[in-house]
Amino acid sequence: MISAENLTKQFNVRGVPLVAVNNLSFRVSNGEVYGLLGPNGAGKTTTLRMIMGLLEPDSGYVEIGGVRSTHKSTDIRGQLGLISTNDGVYPWLSVREMLMYFADLYAVDQSLARERLEELANLLDLGGFIDQRCSTLSTGQKQRVTLARGLMHDPPVMLLDEPTRGLDVVGSQAIFRFIDLLKLRGKVVLLSTHRLDEAERVCDRFGLLHRGSLQFEGTLCELQQATGKKHLVDMFIAFINASENSHPVAIPSNEQSTEA
């Protein structure tokens, strides 16, 4: 389970303080897909980096399975899988070499890694090109390699950072199937995206992030009831307009929604 409590992070950009994440709290349970939604610059990536322990929050903390990410950041990273927009491959390595390399970085035993590789090759249909150099792969094939890479160490928590950006319909479809698979395996999935339509399709719960603060959190049903709008896109526009015109909308209690 991921539990973020009152996360705050501020950067200094050329001497000017910029609040990237402001007092952010949310929880994601096992087998749940949580959508962290927001426009570009809302603070999604900063939040993910604090979860991974790469950035230290100015205040607040993140716990993964009850362990604070800043305390045992190395161990925490071993529990996490990360798949992001810009993920690339090593052009001069074969698919097999690259996946085995990442298994090594996560300290997965060599024989276990070979088993996982076979399993993932079947699951994601890598068999046809597993010994080819990555530079010869098509975009779709590279994407599947990236997904396999995220699962080589079988992490209980999966962080997906804008995974469909730049992909066509078929590519996005593969990601949705992958998320379903993760859910089926009981993993904690945190999906960060600005594609609200996609999020609507795969997420169980949502957190709407704007200017580093959580504007609203809940299931689609709860959101629809609270806002009177049917789609996330409409809700989001309403939230943004409201927050720009007046004070932020009152945030419903986190406790309530996580228990749901």
Next chain:
Amino acid sequence: MNKYLSNGRLWRLCQKELRESLRDRRTLFTLVLMPILVYPLLSMALQRLVIGSVTKTKADPVFVIGAESEDTANQLQGMLAEARLAMDRGFVSPITITRTAEPKSSEAAKSTPDPDGSNQPGLDQLPKFDVFISDQETLSKALRDGRLDLVITRMNIEQVQLERGTVPVYEILAEFRQNDSRSEAALSVFRLATQMINDFQAEMIRKGVDRKLPVAMTFNATGIAEREDLSASIAGVIPLVLILMTITGAVYPAIDLTAGERERGTMEALIATPAPRFALLFSKYVAVVTVAVLTALANLFATWMTLSFGGLGQALLGKNGFSVWVFVQILPLLVIFASFFSAILLALCSFARSFKEAQAYLIPVMLLSLGPGLVTLMPNVQFTSLLGIVPLVNILLLSRDIMTGQSSMVPAFAAVFSTIIYACATLVVAARLFGAEAATSGSQESWWELFSRPKKSQMLPDAGELAIYLAVLFPMFFVASNLGGMIELKGSWALFFNAAILFLLFLLMPLTYSWYRRIDIPTTFRLGQGTGVGEPLWIRVGRWVGYVIGVVLLSAGLWMVAFEAYLLLESWSLAAQLTEADKQKLKADFLAVPFLVVFLTGALAPAIAEEFFFRGFVLSAFRSKLSAYRSVLFSSLLFGLFHVIAGSVLSIEKLLPTIILGLAIGYVAIQTGSLWPGILLHTLHNGLIFGMSRFTEQDLAKWFGDDTKHIPISWLCGGGLAIAFGIALVFVSSQRKRFHEDVI
């Protein structure tokens, strides 16, 4: 070891990086194709230069000789006219002159490989000699500057008594520029002329013709030490080319494996893994160094082939040319250089976000490294000890000197040792920069954070802090130890000066650095009492009685071991090179300094300063990463290496004794968890050594017997027992205490 990093795993990570680099066509291009293209071209260019310098000599046969007086000038002209006359008459000498030159310097070895003149080139006519008259000083300077080809320093007539009567003999002394083709050509023509006159006179006497000139001429020539002629400058080009090519080999993999990760989009996935950042960078470093070394090897081989088979080797590098021995010496130097420069490249590229940015950082660095490279090409640049600590320049000059067979020990040691330290420090910086930007969401703080005062305090310095600190300390220490010799302090003042330097570099600076980096000073420097927390007074006193007796026993035995270890390498020492009179004088100077001064500056001050640094800072830094056993070993090695440098000489003979002392004090420091017993041991040890060295041989003979050089076996056995009891006592006295020093 970290559970995310085993040796096998690190090896596999290195393999992956190497595989990636070596499969890349661009790496292979610089590795293989460049040497194949560059060296034939370089060889052609060098050939032209060398041939150019030779033809210049031939095309301009008017040589200029310097003489001190009108008289000498006239005699010279007369002598040359005589030789010309002999030549015009078609005289061929039947006699081989053996009395010609018994050179004072290395003339025979270097410039005239055939002293009997049998292989001298025959001359159709004697080249013209102009004579320039001035005082000795001007002449010498003009000769050095290359405006004169030969200077006649003496021209006397002596009457030599022979069987058939007295024969006047011209004794001519001359100076020439060593290894300068033009000056050497003038020398050999002049020598040929004297030989010709001798032969001609002999022939005339044999025929019964009376001559007005003396019959015999002796000719001695001294080469002045000016080796920086055109060939020597070209010899300097070779290391520069080799080093530039090595850099070229490393550049592409360095960019590709760091900034390339970011450009490919693999960096984020990489730093999100639990693998230690240092291990990630280290595997990349290994790959970059390997490619650089392979490039160096390919280039060195190509150079060797070019110079050995093109006949250029001898023309550029002297008689032996580019021998296998030179090859064997240059290669490790290139490896060390590649290790250093690869670290620099990785540090810079780790900071870059893209290929382009990395290239933009590297171009100024490459141009900057050309600067010192060109300095080494200038004539008269001597490889001094102080240049030994200047990165890049040191390796270039050392390679040049190895190639021309003139390398010397101190700068060579400084060059190698400092380059290794710089490489370690740069690698630590690179590891801290690597991936930092990707983790901090583009905030531009990473460079500053490296050197700024950290927000959090830390218990011990880590190995990285040590590497960075050493990279600052070593050059300062080296300059300081040379400084003592330069300002020529005498007696006690010199000793106080050294002690002050030790306090500054080994005590004040590490303390200041630790304070700045918020490193816990009492823990790092082991300032505790070496007793357990909350122990009753009598136990604490008991422990200290044990420590003091143990340390006294250790010092009673250790000085003997140190002395015998010193004797093992004594032949390397400066003392071994001194004459007996010099030794007596040194001893007299030493005895003139009061023992209290010697004790304070030679025993107490070094003990305090060096213990703070080596058993405090260094041992703790190693201890943060390594076992106690390895930490003591490495800190002792460093302790030994720092003692090898003593002013402008290398004291190799000190290496072994100091390592042994370092091991012993390291043991005491780890065992007691306190610095103070070690300071006592160090003081007693140095004090005993200095105390013993104040006795004369007669005094020693009373105790040692006939062999005053070695310590008697019975003494050594006693010393061994004292050491064993000392170790045991320290061990027993430090048992069963529980306090935080246990971790260090």
